[in-house]
Amino acid sequence: xxxxxxWPLLALVALLLLNLVVTPSFFSLRIQDGHLYGGxxxxxxxxxxxxxxxxxxxxxxxxRGIDLSVGAVAAIAGAVTCVHIGSSExxxxxxxxMAIALVLCALLGLWNGFxxxxxxxxxxxxxxxxxxxxxxxxxxxxxxxxxxxxxxxxRQVGAGFVVLPISILISLAVLGLVAFTTRKTALGMLIxxxxxxxxxxxLAGVRSRxxxxxxxxxxxVCAGIAGLMISSNVSAADxxxxxxxxxxxxxxxxxxxxxxxxxxxxxLTGTLLGALIIQTLTTTVYTIGVAPEVxxxxxxxxxIAVCLVQAPKARAVLSFRKVAVS
Amino acid sequence: MTxxxxxxxxxxxxxxxxxVLFALTFGVGxxxxxxxxxxxxxxxxFIDNAFLIVLAAGMTxxxxxGGIDLSVGSVVALSxxxxxxxxxxxxxxxxxxxxxxxxxxxxxxxxxxxIHKFDIQPFIxxxxxxxxxxxxxxxxxxxxxxxxxxxVRSIATAVIELPGGVxxxxxxxxxxxxVLAALYVLHRTRFGRSVYAVGGNExxxxxxxxPTARVKVGVYVISGFCSxxxxxxxxxxxxxxxxxHAVGMxxxxxxxxxxxxxxxxxxxGYVLGSLxxxxxxxxxxxxxxxxxTLSSWWTKIVIGALLxxxxxVQRTLVRQRPS
Numbered sequence: 001x002x003x004x005x006x007w008p009l010l011a012l013v014a015l016l017l018l019n020l021v022v023t024p025s026f027f028s029l030r031i032q033d034g035h036l037y038g039g040x041x042x043x044x045x046x047x048x049x050x051x052x053x054x055x056x057x058x059x060x061x062x063x064r065g066i067d068l069s070v071g072a073v074a075a076i077a078g079a080v081t082c083v084h085i086g087s088s089e090x091x092x093x094x095x096x097x098m099a100i101a102l103v104l105c106a107l108l109g110l111w112n113g114f115x116x117x118x119x120x121x122x123x124x125x126x127x128x129x130x131x132x133x134x135x136x137x138x139x140x141x142x143x144x145x146x147x148x149x150x151x152x153x154x155r156q157v158g159a160g161f162v163v164l165p166i167s168i169l170i171s172l173a174v175l176g177l178v179a180f181t182t183r184k185t186a187l188g189m190l191i192x193x194x195x196x197x198x199x200x201x202x203l204a205g206v207r208s209r210x211x212x213x214x215x216x217x218x219x220x221v222c223a224g225i226a227g228l229m230i231s232s233n234v235s236a237a238d239x240x241x242x243x244x245x246x247x248x249x250x251x252x253x254x255x256x257x258x259x260x261x262x263x264x265x266x267x268l269t270g271t272l273l274g275a276l277i278i279q280t281l282t283t284t285v286y287t288i289g290v291a292p293e294v295x296x297x298x299x300x301x302x303x304i305a306v307c308l309v310q311a312p313k314a315r316a317v318l319s320f321r322k323v324a325v326s
Numbered sequence: 327m328t329x330x331x332x333x334x335x336x337x338x339x340x341x342x343x344x345x346v347l348f349a350l351t352f353g354v355g356x357x358x359x360x361x362x363x364x365x366x367x368x369x370x371x372f373i374d375n376a377f378l379i380v381l382a383a384g385m386t387x388x389x390x391x392g393g394i395d396l397s398v399g400s401v402v403a404l405s406x407x408x409x410x411x412x413x414x415x416x417x418x419x420x421x422x423x424x425x426x427x428x429x430x431x432x433x434x435x436x437x438x439x440x441i442h443k444f445d446i447q448p449f450i451x452x453x454x455x456x457x458x459x460x461x462x463x464x465x466x467x468x469x470x471x472x473x474x475x476x477x478v479r480s481i482a483t484a485v486i487e488l489p490g491g492v493x494x495x496x497x498x499x500x501x502x503x504x505v506l507a508a509l510y511v512l513h514r515t516r517f518g519r520s521v522y523a524v525g526g527n528e529x530x531x532x533x534x535x536x537p538t539a540r541v542k543v544g545v546y547v548i549s550g551f552c553s554x555x556x557x558x559x560x561x562x563x564x565x566x567x568x569x570x571h572a573v574g575m576x577x578x579x580x581x582x583x584x585x586x587x588x589x590x591x592x593x594x595g596y597v598l599g600s601l602x603x604x605x606x607x608x609x610x611x612x613x614x615x616x617x618x619t620l621s622s623w624w625t626k627i628v629i630g631a632l633l634x635x636x637x638x639v640q641r642t643l644v645r646q647r648p649s
Contacts, residue, residue, distance in 0.1 A: 115637075119638065128577070130630070138619075139621070251453070297461030311445060
């Protein structure tokens with residue numbers, strides 16, 4: 001277990017050190033108006049939505065599934081809330097809007113769960129349906145416009161501070177919740193059992209369908225909250241671009257964290273590290289002054305490197321060479 | 327009817343369903359809108375989707391072998407970028423074409439090798455390929471680069487007159503040639519047979535002595551080549567190179583292949599089905615633009631719904647198949 005997290009941890013440390021070399025002030029923290037500011041806080045704040053979505057994704061991947069629709073679900077959540085708030089500045093309206101959005105997201109999760117567990121469709125394809133149609137639905141809600149809102153209560157979700165940014169507090173709270181419910185109860189083991197062998201676990205009396213259904217609903221709600229953060233941070237809903245490719249980032253975070261796409265064992269700490277690596281990488285590219293779009297090249301390199309290091313076959317090849325050399 | 331059913335094996339049913347769906351959507355358009363049922367509208371379906379036809383043909387190989395290729399859209403973008411920048415730098419047209427096709431095939435080869443040698447899921451490897459190709463675009467230029475070369479412009483605007491006053495572009499001819507070539511390779515060569523075998527059951531194929539390694543790497547080379555070729559066609563269509571071209575086109579290609587009746591589990595499907603799938607997607611877009619009052623986002627919703635229907639149909643067909 002320790003060994004599996006070693007490489008991601010080293011990658012994260014290396015990235016942070018690189019930042020320290022490029023911008024010496026990267027690690028400095030200062031408190032202003034009771035808010036904590038600094039490079040590290042920025043990484044945490046911008047990485048909060050990815051971390052949240054990656055948490056839901058971890059559980060899905062542990063059941064041998066995948067959810068491509070989270071980005072679209074995030075866009076829908078932002079769109080629904082912003083349309084509901086409209087020009088209102090009332091906190092109650094904001095909370096009502098967010099509640100409606102999250103209930104809707106849970107329904108979308110139910111839908112994904114139905115396709116995967118109910119109809120037995122391959123997860124990639126089942127969620128591809130919502131990935132394609134979901135952005136259409138989000139645009140239908142916003143009627144193709146970028147909806148801007150001016151609501152202080154809503155702004156807090158993505159841009160607010162309670163010493164630390166509220167968004168990261170939410171993500172960490174969810175992380176704690178997931179860690180507690182899956183590691184301190186049998187739930188985590190049941191999820192892993194479903195991922196290792198759905199049929200065997202069903203015969204052993206595990207309600208695989210219910211578990212699969214639950215993780216998809218949970219992931220969709222996580223995606224919804226992340227969508228609220230993204231939209232609230234800019235006080236606007238952009239059906240086209242909100243959460244674009246965030247499903248890929250989330251899957252990467254999970255894979256970098258050492259959870260295998262083949263299902264089974266998962267690591268929440270790994271996912272946390274993975275999400276931090278991706279966000280630090282993005283921030284690093286910004287601070288170094290390379291065009292932000294080029295981040296993609298670095299991401300590709302990191303993905304391949306981490307996957308190669310973790311792939312059993314690659315390890316076998318590498319160790320074989322070592323033996324051959326000696 | 328029973329005679330027809332016995333003559334027509336059930337494996338053709340999904341493709342037949344797609345063709346019927348195409349006829350239906352087109353029929354609806356013809357009845358509802360004047361001028362819809364003209365030869366030129368059909369020709370335009372091919373002209374506007376030539377690159378997607380080529381992509382879908384390549385994607386069919388990958389999906390038949392049981393894999394998936396998420397990088398195709400980005401490779402299209404990279405190809406438009408290399409084409410535009412190459413021509414701007416004064417390269418000759420044949421050199422540009424060769425360079426683009428080589429880059430696409432090499433990327434495919436690399437992804438195939440990583441997938442096969444290190445046994446990493448195609449999904450993750452081609453996702454990395456997708457990031458890499460799009461990142462490389464922006465490494466070349468962040469801005470959109472227009473193509474000003476006169477030869478290229480004349481090829482792009484040249485039309486071929488068909489009987490009945492219908493015109494098509496050279497893109498369409500190339501796309502159809504690709505489909506024919508794909509048909510030949512899949513059904514008349516050993517490689518094609520092996521693709522079906524590997525997709526049906528990789529271990530059985532290996533035990534039968536089929537070259538599974540060559541097949542598994544080969545399909546990604548083919549897909550990379552097709553993506554590069556589609557990129558060239560897309561450059562002709564857009565007359566520019568841009569890193570944000572073809573965003574999400576991999577999803578369109580996968581959707582076309584699935585709607586065309588190819589099973590995502592691998593082993594079952596036809597290139598002609600994928601062609602019909604592209605035409606269905608194109609017809610829906612044409613219908614929505616003819617309608618005028620429907621906004622563009624309905625296209626996405628309808629495509630999503632169609633995907634759903636076809637997956638559900640496939641699901642029942644697979645369940646019926648004796649295992």
